[in-house]
């Protein structure tokens with residue numbers, strides 16, 4: 143049976159395509175892609191499409207994609223109606239709480255303001271800590287918010303730490319580690335179990351330790 147495979151475009155794209163290539167999949171169309179959005183595998187009965195991270199979950203949940211690759215950050219923040227099957231060990235980064243060194247939000251008494259692109263993750267984190275926080279949704283360049291005084295701190299992704307460092311911010315705590323995951327539509331896993339299991343095993347076989 144034919145498989146539809148949603149790949150997150152952007153940072154995860156290159157490494158995911160590299161893993162598929164190493165597994166022996168026919169991904170030439172994905173490497174030389176122009177403005178196309180759908181890419182038939184040249185060796186197997188699979189068609190890939192490239193989507194934004196949140197849309198990857200949407201396509202998989204609706205069964206339009208049988209399988210998808212997306213960051214754990216997006217999974218933690220968004221809807222959950224799919225099977226999370228495999229940690230690919232790529233796209234590694236972490237969620238951190240950060241701010242200006244002279245303004246440690248964990249020392250602040252009373253109301254704390256947090257800027258973040260990930261309000262659900264931030265809310266769960268501070269709820270567990272028993273802290274009263276006001277969340278301010280920011281769509282990008284989150285590090286700017288505490289510098290300008292919009293908030294006391296941020297919950298954001300850190301990879302190399304360069305963005306924090308170059309903007310004079312420090313890490314106060316780590317929320318959790320992040321990496322790319324394979325998710326599978328629940329009905330597809332029943333109807334196309336052999337094909338999906340094969341893909342998962344192929345990807346597992348090229349994972350780096």
Ligand SMILES: Nc1ncnc2c1ncn2[C@@H]1O[C@H](COP(=O)(O)OP(=O)(O)OP(=O)(O)O)[C@@H](O)[C@H]1O
Nearest residue numbers: 151152153154195213214215216233234235299301
């Ligand atoms: N330094 C990093 N910053 C953000 N995401 C990272 C980083 N390193 C790895 N990732 C992973 O890569 C995924 C895709 O990131 P990317 O920046 O391409 O898309 P995005 O977060 O949806 O941003 P945009 O809205 O700019 O497209 C993230 O969801 C995360 O899992």
Ligand SMILES: O=P(O)(O)OC[C@H]1O[C@H](OP(=O)(O)OP(=O)(O)O)[C@H](O)[C@@H]1O
Nearest residue numbers: 282283284298299300301302303304305
């Ligand atoms: O630790 P580093 O290696 O510096 O990476 C972390 C930065 O990368 C991401 O931003 P992105 O580049 O996606 O831009 P954005 O702020 O517009 O989302 C993230 O939100 C941090 O700002």
